[in-house]
Amino acid sequence: MAEVAQGTQQEFWRPPSPTVADAPVALQAVPSLVTACSRCGTEFLIGSRFCHSCGSSRLQANDAAQSDNGFASTIWRPIVGFAQIAWAAWRKIEFPAWLRYLHFHEIKSWIGLPTASLVAFMIGLGCVAGALLVGLLTARNFVDWQAIQFYRGEWLLAATAAFVAGILLKKTSSRDSD
Numbered sequence: 001m002a003e004v005a006q007g008t009q010q011e012f013w014r015p016p017s018p019t020v021a022d023a024p025v026a027l028q029a030v031p032s033l034v035t036a037c038s039r040c041g042t043e044f045l046i047g048s049r050f051c052h053s054c055g056s057s058r059l060q061a062n063d064a065a066q067s068d069n070g071f072a073s074t075i076w077r078p079i080v081g082f083a084q085i086a087w088a089a090w091r092k093i094e095f096p097a098w099l100r101y102l103h104f105h106e107i108k109s110w111i112g113l114p115t116a117s118l119v120a121f122m123i124g125l126g127c128v129a130g131a132l133l134v135g136l137l138t139a140r141n142f143v144d145w146q147a148i149q150f151y152r153g154e155w156l157l158a159a160t161a162a163f164v165a166g167i168l169l170k171k172t173s174s175r176d177s178d
Helices: 002-006 023-029 063-092 097-102 104-111 115-134 142-169
Strands: none
Touching (some): 097 104, 115 142
């Protein structure tokens, strides 16, 4: 190890600031950012986008640095604005009173199933509806009729699996075990 330390050159350290000849190159490589807050005058921390004292945004002088916010200004802000307008309009609509019976928690308390079993039950009902809707297809020959019956059988098999999963996910209550 001592041999490595003896073989080093004397001038291994360089000053951190560039020389006068390298100054234009150094300024072009680093994007120019405002170094002090325009609101309170506090110097920004390195790499920060907001002032740590007052919270104001750091202004960027370089156009390349501003292009990073292109997504937010061109795409995201109009979407957020539209969503806020749509939410305000949605809140003004008065729905019928009977619609509250279709809430998930209302159905859950009415049927008396836990959440996982109720979700499996709803999937099973959807599969039964799919089996009924496959029956609306018209068959032109025997091969088409067989394909429709095969699809109906698959829907009913999926419904059976969902109902069995709902039964297995149901928690037993204390009065059922007595």
